[in-house]
Amino acid sequence: MGHPSITILYGSETGNSQEFAQVLGRKCLYLSLNTVVSSLDNFDLKRLLDVKLLVVICSTTGQGDIPRNGKKFWKFMLKKGLPSDLLSHLSFTTFGLGDSSYAKFNYAIRKIHKRLIQLGAHEFSDRAESDEQSPEGNEGYYAEWERRLLEKIKKLSHHEIDPNTLLPPMNGIVPQTSKFKKITDNVKEVALTRSDLITGIIGANERITSPDHFQDVRRLVIKDPSNSLEYKPGDTVALYPSNDPKDVESLIEDQDWQNIADFPLIIDGPTPTIEGGLVKKLTLRSLLTHHLDIMSIPRRSFFMIAHHFSTDEREREKLYEFSLIENIDALYDYANRPRRSILETILEFHSLHIPVQYVFDLIPTIKPRLFSISSNPSPSTVELTVAIVEYRTIIKRLRKGVCTRWVKELEENDRIKFSIHPNNVKFSSGPLIMVAPGTGIAPVKSIIEQRLELGLQDMYLFTGNRFHDKDFLYGDLWESLASKSQLQLFPSFSRDEKKSYVQDTLYAQSNLIFDLIYNKNATFYLCGSSGKMPIQVRITIETILEDHLGISNEESKSLCLELENKGRYIQETW
Numbered sequence: 207m208g209h210p211s212i213t214i215l216y217g218s219e220t221g222n223s224q225e226f227a228q229v230l231g232r233k234c235l236y237l238s239l240n241t242v243v244s245s246l247d248n249f250d251l252k253r254l255l256d257v258k259l260l261v262v263i264c265s266t267t268g269q270g271d272i273p274r275n276g277k278k279f280w281k282f283m284l285k286k287g288l289p290s291d292l293l294s295h296l297s298f299t300t301f302g303l304g305d306s307s308y309a310k311f312n313y314a315i316r317k318i319h320k321r322l323i324q325l326g327a328h329e330f331s332d333r334a335e336s337d338e339q340s341p342e343g344n345e346g347y348y349a350e351w352e353r354r355l356l357e358k359i360k361k362l363s364h365h366e367i368d369p370n371t372l373l374p375p376m377n378g379i380v381p382q383t384s385k386f387k388k389i390t391d392n393v394k395e396v397a398l399t400r401s402d403l404i405t406g407i408i409g410a411n412e413r414i415t416s417p418d419h420f421q422d423v424r425r426l427v428i429k430d431p432s433n434s435l436e437y438k439p440g441d442t443v444a445l446y447p448s449n450d451p452k453d454v455e456s457l458i459e460d461q462d463w464q465n466i467a468d469f470p471l472i473i474d475g476p477t478p479t480i481e482g483g484l485v486k487k488l489t490l491r492s493l494l495t496h497h498l499d500i501m502s503i504p505r506r507s508f509f510m511i512a513h514h515f516s517t518d519e520r521e522r523e524k525l526y527e528f529s530l531i532e533n534i535d536a537l538y539d540y541a542n543r544p545r546r547s548i549l550e551t552i553l554e555f556h557s558l559h560i561p562v563q564y565v566f567d568l569i570p571t572i573k574p575r576l577f578s579i580s581s582n583p584s585p586s587t588v589e590l591t592v593a594i595v596e597y598r599t600i601i602k603r604l605r606k607g608v609c610t611r612w613v614k615e616l617e618e619n620d621r622i623k624f625s626i627h628p629n630n631v632k633f634s635s636g637p638l639i640m641v642a643p644g645t646g647i648a649p650v651k652s653i654i655e656q657r658l659e660l661g662l663q664d665m666y667l668f669t670g671n672r673f674h675d676k677d678f679l680y681g682d683l684w685e686s687l688a689s690k691s692q693l694q695l696f697p698s699f700s701r702d703e704k705k706s707y708v709q710d711t712l713y714a715q716s717n718l719i720f721d722l723i724y725n726k727n728a729t730f731y732l733c734g735s736s737g738k739m740p741i742q743v744r745i746t747i748e749t750i751l752e753d754h755l756g757i758s759n760e761e762s763k764s765l766c767l768e769l770e771n772k773g774r775y776i777q778e779t780w
């Protein structure tokens with residue numbers, strides 16, 4: 207009798223669902239299951255007809271949306287005319303990743319789960335959803351769900367493999383040192399193979415915060431020489447960053463990979479999803495530079511494989527411990543809290559020597575980063591407002607964001623690859639209240655510039671920054687428009703003499719906000735970082751509605767939800 211099979215598909219925007227899919231996949235391999243792990247879109251959907259046991263792990267992104275690497279799958283699932291017994295041969299379970307601070311909590315996995323049932327699939331084990339806002343975190347929910355699922359899977363398995371056995375790589379790579387010549391990687395100009403990416407030329411990369419302010423925020427102008435850009439306010443640009451060549455070199459040296467680093471590589475087996483497509487001149491160095499996220503925090507799947515490659519017993523034990531779910535707190539203290547990177551971990555465990563075939567299995571791929579467009583639509587240029595991520599960890603090490611480090615170094619006339627991602631938001635031409643703390647100003651600037659061009663001026667802008675003179679992003683522009691009565695400006699500065707946050711200023715303008723929303727049919731547009739700010743702002747709007755209408759909190763909450771469903775309360779947070 208052959209081994210039973212399992213197909214584990216993930217939809218993931220920032221890698222969390224992918225990580226769980228990989229952890230589960232590895233456990234299934236040790237239970238001798240023929241295991242396929244793939245992104246939803248990388249999986250040939252015709253093969254679903256042969257799948258008996260399916261697991262879908264999927265996050266929710268945007269405002270209740272399916273992640274980008276699951277869109278094609280979802281489009282297929284929604285096809286009209288699919289028979290209601292299409293998947294009646296299939297047993298499945300699902301796990302959703304979400305965050306209850308978003309109104310459409312875990313919508314993506316709920317839609318997928320429901321559709322699988324509509325198409326005849328049977329639930330094999332209970333579904334579950336995680337909530338990033340809860341103290342359990344994603345891991346807590348996942349552990350419980352995985353425990354229940356594996357109990358059932360073990361009943362199917364005929365043979366368990368000793369956990370000390372090293373399994374062959376899922377996505378192996380083979381450097382071609384014998385027949386081929388060395389290749390030199392052009393780190394500056396990256397030739398990604400996805401054909402629909404746009405080649406842009408950097409028109410400007412200028413700092414727009416004062417030089418003595420702690421944070422460097424950039425206005426990045428990208429030009430399209432072919433004049434064929436198409437975008438609207440609310441759309442985003444995806445950038446495809448590369449690692450710092452110095453970091454890559456230190457990994458190559460540490461692992462003694464110098465002799466193979468610059469020879470062509472072939473991928474032995476399925477290619478993992480790389481959104482921009484593989485770089486054209488594929489070598490170990492270009493793979494590490496452009497595709498593998500060596501600066502990300504190592505997760506459990508890293509340690510599940512890495513412990514096999516340590517020659518020192520104590521180090522091996524430590525690496526193994528970090529791979530166990532019961533030691534998740536120890537892993538958190540080692541990796542997440544001090545924000546240690548994969549590179550640092552490899553350098554710190556001196557006895558760790560990774561066979562190069564395993565790098566794809568060990569190191570996650572670099573995900574493209576999205577940036578809200580901050581310019582008025584134009585076929586020739588697109589502008590972004592980028593806050594450079596640079597901070598010291600609790601162990602006093604300097605950390606730089608993967609993408610924004612790369613952005614900071616871009617110079618005029620550099621060529622980069624990018625893509626434009628349409629957003630589904632539709633703005634009415636009526637009054638518009640915009641709440642835009644920090645870089646939340648980016649999409650708001652785009653909509654304001656477009657409305658000015660269209661002669662629509664009923665605009666109320668609530669900005670939030672630290673200091674008027676240091677980081678009031680595009681402050682001169684807003685003050686000039688306000689002085690010409692082209693918009694009404696309500697700035698908040700949290701570190702100036704008169705301290706206030708956007709929610710305080712909104713509340714101080716209670717009468718105006720109520721009148722605009724309730725009597726003037728205004729749209730409310732909130733942009734910026736996720737977390738506490740959007741929650742505080744929503745509570746403020748609910749309170750304003752309660753005060754003016756004399757309604758309960760329950761009633762104001764459902765009024766806000768109604769506004770949201772009508773597209774009059776729009777939140778774009780990240």
Ligand SMILES: Cc1cc2nc3c(=O)[nH]c(=O)nc-3n(C[C@H](O)[C@H](O)[C@H](O)COP(=O)(O)OP(=O)(O)OC[C@H]3O[C@@H](n4cnc5c(N)ncnc54)[C@H](O)[C@@H]3O)c2cc1C
Binds near residue numbers: 578595607609648779
């Ligand atoms: C729809 C959308 C629109 C966006 N629009 C914009 C925009 O207009 N402008 C913009 O600047 N960004 C925007 N972002 C965010 C952007 O995509 C990137 O996430 C951001 O630039 C950081 O990327 P990075 O690769 O430089 O950092 P990464 O390498 O991904 O590191 C970021 C991580 O570092 C950690 N971190 C950051 N600062 C600290 C600190 N002080 N202490 C401890 N940990 C810290 C956080 O965990 C954070 O998640 C948007 C995101 C989305 C999803």
Ligand SMILES: Cc1cc2nc3c(=O)[nH]c(=O)nc-3n(C[C@H](O)[C@H](O)[C@H](O)COP(=O)(O)O)c2cc1C
Binds near residue numbers: 218221222271306313
């Ligand atoms: C820009 C953005 C939008 C999000 N939108 C939602 C949402 O609408 N509903 C939800 O439940 N969670 C939402 N989340 C939370 C994610 O689902 C959560 O962070 C998850 O762990 C991401 O997993 P991934 O890395 O596999 O994509 C959002 C997160 C981000 C960064």
